[in-house]
Amino acid sequence: MTEIVETRRDRIARRQVDKFGERRAQLAAAALHTLAELGYARTSLREIAQKSEFTHGVLHYYFNDKVELITQAVRQYEQVCVTRYDDIVATATAAEQLRDDFGMAMATTLDADAPLHRLWYDLRNQSLYEESFRDDVLEIDGHREQMIGNVVDCYADLSGRPLLIPSTTAYAIFDGLFQQALLHKLAGRADAADNLRTEAARLLDVVIGQGRP
Structure with a gap:
């Protein structure tokens, strides 16, 4: 029984990590075109929030700062490039x-x-x-x-x-x-x-x- 419980916990934990990663990817993709339009110096998390469907608070929850968000966005784009x-x-x-x-x-x-x-x-x-x-x-x-x-x-x-x-x-x-x-x-x-x-x-x-x- 203990092994079954631990297995379920592991699955839930992995699912939560996957969802967190998927959400970060979604936010980075949404931010990419704002970043491309304005450039690094002129873009803030607040500016990205204003040009997308996501709030400033949501962006801050998933990313510590704009450097982390920009890096994630460019990495995703480069995976295709x-x-x-x-x-x-x-x-x-x-x-x-x-x-x-x-x-x-x-x-x-x-x-x-x-x-x-x-x-x-x-x-x-x-x-x-x-x-x-x-x-x-x-x-x-x-x-x-x-x-x-x-x-x-x-x-x-x-x-x-x-x-x-x-x-x-x-x-x-x-x-x-x-x-x-x-x-x-x-x-x-x-x-x-x-x-x-x-x-x-x-x-x-x-x-x-x-x-x-």
């Missing part, structure tokens, strides 16, 4: 196919998710000052680096040529290209996505010594 090129890598049978699909995917996510990408860069810049979420930013950045590393490694294999630079350097180059395109997109340049698509594809050739920088 860091897999955006997986299918391209998995299905590519020729270097040209991978190059074209990768360039198109970068352009598409720039057009579709510009405010959310802006939030990521804002958070990464803030981590230079805010030590409290620096470790989280470094972890997320590491996942993004691996994502690009998978692309350039696959492209090199399909091309039959070695990478001329480490995948970490390739990530820095592609990330800089994307951030520049994001700035142009937010500034209203209509050709930002098309230029990104072209340049991302061209850079794949550059990192294997097949194109001109």
Whole structure:
């Protein structure tokens, strides 16, 4: 009988933990677009509450402060982002196919998710000052680096040529290209996505010594 009671207690405890985690995820998802719209410095828990269906008290119950909420929100978004090129890598049978699909995917996510990408860069810049979420930013950045590393490694294999630079350097180059395109997109340049698509594809050739920088 004692074992049965303990088992039930464990199940109830696990269910409560699961519900707490689900609620945090729901709140973070609701906050994400407010954060993307206003940025780190201009967003408070009260501001998020005003732009969502949740009260300020509810947000405070599930999150200690806006740093914790922002980190949770960006982590959830990044769980999707860091897999955006997986299918391209998995299905590519020729270097040209991978190059074209990768360039198109970068352009598409720039057009579709510009405010959310802006939030990521804002958070990464803030981590230079805010030590409290620096470790989280470094972890997320590491996942993004691996994502690009998978692309350039696959492209090199399909091309039959070695990478001329480490995948970490390739990530820095592609990330800089994307951030520049994001700035142009937010500034209203209509050709930002098309230029990104072209340049991302061209850079794949550059990192294997097949194109001109």
